[in-house]
Amino acid sequence: MRIRLIFSLKNKGAYLPFHHQYILAQFLKGLIVKGGQETFFNYNYFNFSGLKGQTKVSRSGLHYYSSLVTLVVSAPDEAFIDYLLEQVFKTPKIELGNLILSPEYTEKEIEPPLETSNKFVCISPLVLLTPTFDDESGKRFINPDTDEFSDLLYESTLTRMEKSGWYNQEQMESFYKFQVVPDMNYVNKLREQQKKFARIYSVYDMDVKYEVRGYTLPFTLYAAEEVQDFVFKCGLGAFTHKGFGMLDLANNMPSQRTEPYKFKREGFVPYRSQSHEPRRNDERATDDKEESSASDD
Incomplete structure (x- = not known):
């Protein structure tokens, strides 16, 4: 199953490095260990995206300006997903690099049909x-x-x-x-x-x-x-x-294939915003010329 974890951004304009997967990996691993369920400490069959939102590029990295940002998390084990999300929502204030985030709600992506x-x-x-x-x-x-x-x-x-x-x-x-x-x-x-x-x-x-x-x-x-x-x-x-x-999947409209999932901040009234959709490969291509600090070799 694939879950979209939507956070509110408390300090618009804050930035992450262009390449911030290691920051997200350390954050998620910390939550997994913090929860104390040892069966998941070495669980490796999960995956996640970069942090998605409206960004602008500077020499420092990616500056986030959208009210909401999204992290897509995927795993075949629903128990693991729920365990991880439970730890996230026990953490009302989250610091990722220079970003200050608060978890708001979750959405489940409807699984698309896969062929050979x-x-x-x-x-x-x-x-x-x-x-x-x-x-x-x-x-x-x-x-x-x-x-x-x-x-x-x-x-x-x-x-x-x-x-x-x-x-x-x-x-x-x-x-x-x-x-x-x-x-x-x-x-x-x-x-x-x-x-x-x-x-x-x-x-x-x-x-x-x-x-x-x-x-x-x-x-x-x-x-x-x-x-x-x-x-x-x-x-x-x-x-x-x-x-x-x-x-x-290419040519798959993400905004048209989600449904509410069970985790959300108490008192939060869900609303839709297209600004935090995960960027697709063709959108990412526009950043290629801007990330010139990365090596080509």
């Missing part, structure tokens, strides 16, 4: 490689139209699916069909405009800082429906529980 071929967009960067300590390999650029790009995603996805224990051996053997086909027209257009679809991001794992390359581009995934469902709910690629590899 789906076109996805990235609403958080896609990471292919898991680096080791004191190793630069995680930053290596891999051309999206090569077999290696698709093969690395296949290997990481099947490994995670097998470790989950949700699929028997016969099912796992049937998942051999897997192909990621990036939209190279989109990629080449960005290249012509000298915009970026691949950047270097910081990831913290077990208190160790790593640098990895993340990709933001549309692509078509050819795979079994069970595989499509897994990556849609749990993310695609490496470090998905750190906020990387969150996907959405």
Whole structure:
């Protein structure tokens, strides 16, 4: 299930770094541990987006100006989602970087039908490689139209699916069909405009800082429906529980596929605002030229 967690922003104009997934990851991990339910301490089958809202760019980062901002959280386990949201709503004042937030309400995204071929967009960067300590390999650029790009995603996805224990051996053997086909027209257009679809991001794992390359581009995934469902709910690629590899269906109108969920601030009267919708891949492209501080190599 995918939940939109909507916060009110108390200090408009405050900013986060361009690349703030690690801040969100630390915040969510802190909540998971704070709740005290040990069964979820090492739960890795969840995924989340960047913080979405109306922003302006400066040298400091992204300045948020909308009244509401949104974080999309996804996991197949409803008990985990409810546990996490319970901890969020026990925290009336939340500080993320320079932002001061207060949780207001939640919405559940109505699950779209998934087929054996789906076109996805990235609403958080896609990471292919898991680096080791004191190793630069995680930053290596891999051309999206090569077999290696698709093969690395296949290997990481099947490994995670097998470790989950949700699929028997016969099912796992049937998942051999897997192909990621990036939209190279989109990629080449960005290249012509000298915009970026691949950047270097910081990831913290077990208190160790790593640098990895993340990709933001549309692509078509050819795979079994069970595989499509897994990556849609749990993310695609490496470090998905750190906020990387969150996907959405292309040409899917987010505002038309939600329903109220059970968590909201007491006394809050729900209202709709389009300003906090998660940005799509084509919207994110407009930021490419502005994030020039990130590495191209």
